Amino acid sequence: MEEINNKYGLSSRVKLEELSKNHIGIVKLIKSRIIQKDAQKIIEQASTIREKDSNIKVSLICHNNICSKSVALLAKNNIEIIFRN
Numbered sequence: 001m002e003e004i005n006n007k008y009g010l011s012s013r014v015k016l017e018e019l020s021k022n023h024i025g026i027v028k029l030i031k032s033r034i035i036q037k038d039a040q041k042i043i044e045q046a047s048t049i050r051e052k053d054s055n056i057k058v059s060l061i062c063h064n065n066i067c068s069k070s071v072a073l074l075a076k077n078n079i080e081i082i083f084r085n
Helices: 002-008 036-052 068-076
Strands: 015-020 023-028 057-062 080-083
Touching (some): 036 057, 068 080
Parallel strands (some): 057 080
16 A cells, blocks of 8 residues: 555555556545545545546545535545445
């Protein structure tokens, strides 16, 4: 995982998962609700990834506990949400 983070210039605290060749997932499996402030950080991380490789698709991997404003904000910035339990 650290290799992926180094490739895209992100902190080792950010969990990334390679879903396919041109598809990266930002893993955010936390107990608390993902709010708009968290979504903004995810958008910044996705922008950093896209600066390194503009053809890559970025998704958020999270639980169902995400506020509707965050969902709208992520959709506006072309970040798909993948739910896991």
